[in-house]
Amino acid sequence: MMDLMCIIALFALITAQCAPASPPNFVLLFADDLGYGDLGCFGHPSSLTPNLNRLAAQGLRFTDFYVTSPVCSPSRAALLTGRYQTRSGIYPGVFYPGSRGGLPLNETTIAEVLKSQGYTTAMVGKWHLGVGLNSTYLPTRQGFDKYLGIPYSHDQGPCQNLTCFPPDVKCFGLCDQGVVTVPLMFNEIIEQQPADFLQLEKTYSKFASQFINVAVQNKSPFFLYYPSHHTHYPQYAGADYAGKSPRGPFGDALMEFDGTVGQILKTLEETGVINNTLIFFTGDNGPELMRKSRGGNAGLMKCGKGTTYEGGMREPAIAYWPGLIQPGVTRALASSLDILPTFAKLAGAPLPKVQLDGVDMTDILFNKGPSQRQTIFYYPVDPSEKYSVFAVRWKNFKAHYYTRGAAHSESTPDNDCSLLSFFKHHDPPLLFNLEADPSENYNLDGTEWDPVRKEIQTIKEQFEASMVFGESEISKGIDSALEPCCTPSCTPKPQCCHCTSAL
Incomplete structure (x- = not known):
């Protein structure tokens, strides 16, 4: 009888024939430069990822999941809009601190889709879809009620004098030179510059937990987007994870990411909403193999970041929803493009009235059924109309x-x-x-x-x-005056852009 009741409830939710008593919550976890073979649950022998392993063991693990680009900004644009980055102009390459362009405001993000249904939304972590003049392109202008994070890659600022591991282990490498140090922003205000890598993940974890708690107290359905900086170069980790992995600095960084995932899971459990929350995990592109043992691992897949071989664009992916998604493995073809239409379907939200490239994954998630998708198109870092897909x-x-x-x-x-x-x-x-x-x-x-x-x-x-x-948008060029600086009138830049955190 219980099985029959569950089936009836699930059918009602998926088909939207009757409104569910409580709309589902969504947590979207997005790793950075993580390879297909980097997680313990995807076969790595020395990666310690107990929380992601739990999601994989108790959820649905995808073997054939793809992103749309082998580098960061275009992959993130496609994830949030359900559209290939070529449509929104997020090419070639990635945004920089002083980029004039950004994700166009007429593009509709997952956050905006869900807000139309009364969801409260937040993002914590790496944005990398533009800052622009007067914060034009930040997440707060793209459907997110709250934002805490670094607005681009944490290597896009000098790091040679920054501490990446306790007690005072300097970051490996130099990172980008001649630009401001990376800022930590709350909404549209710089709270700290440079960001404190040793405390960054604790700050993110606290923010995510507080957001969930407040949403639950307000009886509001919520969407939490957590695009981590881990495991992008330079790797970093706080005292709770530094030196704890047999895999070295990369493993410590991966453990710290996994720890934040664990804290999010704990908060969902403590607030009693774990059984009404879909958690989806994947990564933005393949591993940066040039870093050797300090970079990721593509496993069986060929090559990695920057290429249109499998290692550049096939990513680990997991869907978890206790009681509704049955544990297992699916070989169904799926893409980050498919997340927006899937979340929209489950929330009962209308789709944006534009050309979407994503398809609904609910039959895969709940029935282990076939995919509506039969094709994946692989764009290079610098797509053009002349060559189009590679x-x-x-x-x-x-x-x-x-x-x-x-x-x-x-x-x-x-x-x-x-x-x-x-x-x-x-x-x-x-x-x-x-x-x-x-x-x-x-x-x-x-x-x-x-x-x-x-x-x-x-x-x-x-x-x-x-x-x-x-x-x-990326070809609009760079203006150094647009680089985020907590004291914009100071001189000389970029050295004078420095402030301590109020968080």
Whole structure:
């Protein structure tokens, strides 16, 4: 009888035939530069990630989950809008502290979709979708009620004199020079500059817990977006995690991220809303292999960050909702593009009236059913209308029309990953069966595979005909006067931009 009741309740929720007594909450966890093989639950032997392992063991683990870009800003834009970054103009590359552009305000984010249904929304962590003049592009202008974080990558500011591990271990490397140190912002105000890496994750964890507590007290459904800085270079960790991982600094940083996930889970349990909350975890792009042991690991996947090989764009992903998502593994094809339409469906929210590239994943989540998605399109770091997509996955097959290595993926024995592996056009395209050969080692070059190539070519042409490139926001350039500074009238910049935290 209980099973029947659960099925009835679930059916009502998913089909929206009757309004649920309490709309579901959403927690979206987004790691940074995390490889397919970096988590313990995805096979890494020395990564200590007990909380993510718990989500994987008690939730649904995806084996074939993709992001839309092998670098940060475009991947984040697609996640939040359900649209390829080419449509919104988030290309080529990533935003910088003084970038003039940002995620266009006419794009509709997940936060804005959910706010239309009365949700309270918050973001904590890494934004990297622009700051702009007078905070034009910050999360508070994109549907988030509250924001605490660094507005771009924490390596986009000098770090050689900053402490990354206690008691006073300086950050590994130099990071970006000639710009302001990274600021910690609350809403649109700089609270601390430079950010204190040793306390940063504790500050984030406290903010996330307080947000959940207040939302529950106010009986408001909520959306919490936590895009972590971990495990991006330079790795850092506070006293609770420094030196605790057998994997070294990268492992310590990953443990700290996992610890914040654990605190979020604890808060959801203590507030009694864990059973009415969908938690979704994935990462923004593949690992930065150039960092060697201080970078991530793509596991079986070829190459990493900056490339359109599997290691650059296939990510670990987990969906967790106690009582509604049954534990298991799915091989269904899915993408970060699919998160917005899925959350919208579950919240009963209308979809944005624009061309969406995402599809609803509820049948995968609740029935372990097939995906509505049969294709993945792989854009390079610098997409153009001339070359368009570099590769296409259709069902189990992937065709590479163009390949190129990347500086981010240097240092591996595979020469295809290297920056010296220059742009190559493949005619006929390279073809791999990713079910049998996830490492993309064995090109299917026989004539018997011509029908597959023909089918993929047709799909590619149809997709490209539907793609309208938006004006490039990143090509609008950089103005150093736009770099966030807690004392904007001070001199000389950037050295004078310094303030201590009130948090």
